[in-house]
Amino acid sequence: MFLRFAFLRAFLHVLGFFLGDRYNYSKQIEGNFKYMDTGEKVWWGYKSVVRQIEKAEKGKGIEEYFANQDLRFYTGEEFVPKNRVFITAGGDLSASEMIFPENTGDLWEDILEFYFSGDIVCANLEAPVVPTKPPVGVPGMCLTAPMINTSEKMFDRFIYGGRGVNFFATANNHSLDQGEQGLLDTLDFLDARGYPHVGTARTQEEQDDIPIVEKNGIKTAFISYTYSLNGLDPIVGKEYMTNVIRLNKPDEDLSLIQRHVKIAREKDAHIVVAMLHWSLEFETYPIENVIKMGHRVMECGVDVILGGHPHVAQPMEKYRFYDPIQQREKEGLIIYSLGELVSLNLFSKNSRLAMVVKIELTEGVQRGNTLVKITDLKVLPIYIHYKELGKGKSQYKILDLMKTLRNLEQDRNPHGFSEGEIKELRRLKRLFFEKILPKHSCGLVGNGSLEGELLCIV
Known part of the structure; x- marks a missing residue:
């Protein structure tokens, strides 16, 4: 199973490289497993194990629409x-x-x-x-x-x-x-x-x-x-x-x-x-x-x-x-x-x-x-925090993202995040405030910083 999965993932990486821009944007498909053709299944696999899609459908104005909410x-x-x-x-x-x-x-x-x-x-x-x-x-x-x-x-x-x-x-x-x-x-x-x-x-x-x-x-x-x-x-x-x-x-x-x-x-x-x-x-x-x-x-x-x-x-x-x-x-x-x-x-x-x-x-x-x-x-x-602890043990926990980042900024790292994981946490924060909840959506107070100053962010 592992070798089969590794081969599939490598194939999808190569496919994404050659298809380039076609694999960078959302596509107008149903995404319903019962009606998927082979191309849609390959597209699903690429999104699942290689790279998630962060760009909306081309030419539809969707990103601008949500940015102005x-x-x-x-x-x-x-x-x-x-x-x-x-x-x-x-x-x-x-x-x-x-x-x-x-x-x-x-x-x-x-x-x-x-x-x-x-x-x-x-x-x-x-x-x-x-x-x-x-x-x-x-x-x-x-x-x-x-x-x-x-x-x-x-x-x-x-x-x-x-x-x-x-x-x-x-x-x-x-x-x-x-x-x-x-x-x-x-x-x-x-x-x-x-x-x-x-x-x-x-x-x-x-x-x-x-x-x-x-x-x-x-x-x-x-x-x-x-x-x-x-x-x-x-x-x-x-x-x-x-x-x-x-x-x-x-x-x-x-x-x-x-x-x-x-x-x-x-x-x-x-x-x-x-x-x-x-x-x-x-x-x-x-x-x-x-x-x-x-x-x-x-x-x-x-x-x-x-x-x-x-x-x-x-x-x-x-x-x-x-x-x-x-x-x-x-x-x-x-x-x-x-x-x-x-x-x-x-x-x-x-x-x-x-x-x-x-x-x-x-x-x-x-x-x-x-x-x-x-x-x-x-x-x-x-x-969503998942960590292998060794000897067959692990931990799964839901973390407050902004609280976690504030702790890290103050040199508190109770979950033992590596430098790479900290970099990823910061990337996810940028993704959230740039695309999921743009700063204009809820209004700003104080100095306008994103940490605790958005009216609808806890």
Whole structure:
């Protein structure tokens, strides 16, 4: 396996050299394993093990579009706040052969004060949880999509003794990895533990039973969809079990989303959050098709999109749209990809950079009407730290990127980073502030430095 992988990686390096500019930019493809041709599979391999793509599609103005985003949310003088709710969101909780209970004892230590302070703490559960089967993780050298399964003990890490993640999306490309029974077992497991979820279902009625989480009088509805099932089709006659919409294509039918938003509003939801598994892997920018799809999803009446799947962080967008159900102009938030949360890609350097966000929702009175709107956004850049300790031991931990760099600047290096690793941390910081969250997005205070002076950076 190692020799085969080494040969493939060398071949992809040479291919990238000869193709040059053609392998430097995002391409307008679907990225759906079921429909990939050989060229797309080679392109995926190149992005995965050689070099992640940091340049958007040529000639589309995508980089400039995100660079000019203003991610501050203004309430206006006429809005009188009454109640607030905080949603904190992280990316994908996957299964890996290199991540297990024994090396994640301090998994959350660096970010728990921020991430677990939300009233609703959500993430994408990107693997079935079937306790009767052995755990199966993504290997360090991955040549194809494995059929993964998360252990009960790793799930215990996610929920952190009841103080951690408390809402799970289950619609993703691994939803059917353990088959129909595995999907049912996962839902039974979550229900037995008392954790709400959305994205997969046992029945048509359950698919349409949109979960509402009420905190401080504010009702937030969650919906979830995946663009792919890793080459599988939805179960014939039971398509309701997996919320599948080919979200990376521009003209897909969104009637399922429209139906679910309508149900959520009929259940008096003040805010609708869509957790989407979409976009292209190992690419810093979403392609034009995905951006257009994000706008279409919002125009169904969705207030917030929390995106995942690309294994890297992607930019955010404040999008003004007309809500056809509430019949008013609104400002929504699209996070195209939060990146990883508990996952590991050894050969993808940019996959070590991700983010956790905190979204403030406020109920207030404006011109005599009571409404709920997004009033603030806070962002925590994170670094996925994995270290081999020798004698078969390792450590996996999520680090606060800016705190880590501040410590290094003050000659504190508790994680034993080498000079090369420190250089890489600084590169990832530049990537984040140049492409994921440009300095104009949140406004600057004080002397305008990026360390702690961006209004939305924690």
